Amino acid sequence: MPGTGHDVQASPLFAVEGVSVRFGGVRALEDVSLEVAPHEVLGVIGPNGAGKTTLFNVVCGFVSPAEGELRLRGEKIHALRPHQLAGHGIARTLQGLGLFERMTVLDNVMVGADRLARAGFVRGLLGIGHRDDARLAAKAREVLGELGIESYAARYPGSLPYPIRKKVALARALVAEPELLLLDEPASGLSAEEMTELGEIITGLTERTAVMLVEHHMDLVMSVCHRITVLDFGRVIAAGTPDEIRNDPAVLAAYLGDQVEHDDAAEVHALTVAEEA
Amino acid sequence: MERLRSIIRPVASVPLARHLVVALVAFVVAMAVIGSSSQYLQTRYAEMAYFAIAAGGLTLLTGLSGQLSLGHGALMAVGAYAATLVLERTGGETLADVFVALLVAIAVCAVVGVVVGVPAARLHGPYIAGATLTLAVAVPRLANQWEVFGGEQGLQVSVPRATDLPAWIQDLVWFFTAVEIDQYSFLAYLGWLLLAITFVALANLSRSRVGRRWRAVRDDDVSAELAGIHLGRARVVAFTVSAMAAGLAGGLMAMNVRLTAPGAFTITLSLTLLAAVVLGGLGSLTGALIGAGVLAFLPKFATDLGESVGLSATQAAEVTPVVYGLVLMLVILLAPAGIVGSLRTFLARSPLGSTKEKTT
Secondary structure: OOOOOOOOOOOOOEEEEEEEEEEOOEEEEEEEEEEEOOOOEEEEEOOOOOOHHHHHHHHOOOOOOOEEEEEEOOEEOOOOOHHHHHHHOEEEEOOOOOOOOOOOHHHHHHHHOHHHOOOOHHHHHHOOOHHHHHHHHHHHHHHHHHOOOHHHOOOOHHHOOHHHHHHHHHHHHHOOOOOEEEEEOOOOOOOHHHHHHHHHHHHHHOOOOEEEEEOOOHHHHHHHOOEEEEEEOOEEEEEEOHHHHHOOHHHHHHHHHOOOOOOOHHHHHHHHHHHHO | OHHHHHHHHHHHHOHHHHHHHHHHHHHHHHHHHHHOOOHHHHHHHHHHHHHHHHHHHHHHHHHHOOOOOOOHHHHHHHHHHHHHHHHHHHOOOOHHHHHHHHHHHHHHHHHHHHHHHHHHOOOOHHHHHHHHHHHHHHHHHHHHHOHHHOHHHOEEOOOOOHHHOOHHHHHHHHHHHOOOOOHHHHHHHHHHHHHHHHHHHHHHHHHOHHHHHHHHHHHOHHHHHHOOOOHHHHHHHHHHHHHHHHHHHHHHHHHHHOEEOHHHHOHHHHHHHHHHHHHHOOOOHHHHHHHHHHHHHHHHHHHHHHHHOOOOHHHHHOHHHHHHHHHHHHHHHHOOOHHHHHHHHHHHHOOOOOOOOOOO
């Protein structure tokens, strides 16, 4: 079980309040509210098309909600554009990773640290910003080292195995020293062993940041999350601790009802197994 | 050997120092070559210098920030007309006049760069190519319409005579090359001096946080945005820097050609610049220099080739575009990464290849 001793009941770091999103006539999100406390791991689960990624896109400013608002440390951040999030301490990994393929791993991570850079255009033009750059590079190497992939610093992402690429994407998000880290399907494509390692990494992250986790793999979600919010058809159908979610009839119904259309059988299985355990 | 390395290492680890050393060495070599060349070759070297400045700006824009511009010939026209009009008013008799004219050319192009770059930053791929193409078509026509630009005939450009240059420059050149400076070598030296300075600045930018942001925006705009990079701003900065280089190149071109007329800045010029950049290798300043060399020297080579197989002079002159197109096609087919890109791959594979990634 999680529970690293942090007080997850503290005042929320981040809150989504009554957010609704419509694409044309389709309601992607309907009156969704949730809270993330500092140092907490909040899982967001739900069948395919439940609105999990849309929710992340709202948080990141890629999609603007028709109603509702977002609060970071109590302050409204409703109208933020995507590039302003990093400055507010929010980082995100993408499902497709979105690595900079023609840049080295080190450069990839240094871009992630861009908000901590001080040297601007003039220093760049005159070629006197290298001390600042060296500082960023050292920071990037430190994060790569923590994830155990420092030896790949000079490589290009395209030549690396998928699990390493995922770690590069994670390092790029972490190096910005976020207070809230959004992880979009971090376990997809990983082996069972790698997933266990990922779980340990995520639990370790709570030392420095709160985590919002969208994930299909129930084992992982159940083992690392302090609390879980379940979405179905754009609505919150359940919220609570992993134990509460496991025994929630609405959640089971949502997953079972979905079985025929989507290949979520594995999740249902995991859920049932978890329940039996 | 070890001692030599310990001297070199601190220089090599600081980008500015490394770029300055390379530029200085290159400039001294260029001076020696120019000093011992014929007038004809000096003119070609001067041409190579201004093409390289424009190509250097373009290769950063296209190779690093990922924006394709078909309008850099037009930006060179803007720089050329700006410099010409300034020289017309100041008389163009002193070195100071020359530098003022070039600075104005750069400044005007910076403004044009922002004006064009802001809407262009919202466009992607073929659309930005189309938008910049409009610039390439429109600018020469505008020049045609207004009296102040001299219409179809264009404007004469006055440049200081070599004998009017400050004595210390004449002495310095004589000291280094043992040849008196004249009109042709003066323009070649000036071109290569400015080329060296421009390339140091561009190489610095490319190695810096600014260049890293450009690459990030080029490779994945969503991830770049999430890292806190304002996409539009990064693109506009790249476009403006590149436009300033084109402006300087245009000003130098005006001084070399001695005539600024719309006919010199057709769409062909824009396409030729782009071809030079592709030829050398996108994003590589060394590649831009090589591409510019091909631009400057290929016509002579192709014409000679044509005449040697028995074509008349006029027919031979038409061979140039064909050869140019062939060379470009060969490079794209055989070495898609350009000349420098392919060399780098080759070196990395060969046992010699302890070469680290460079931004030259």
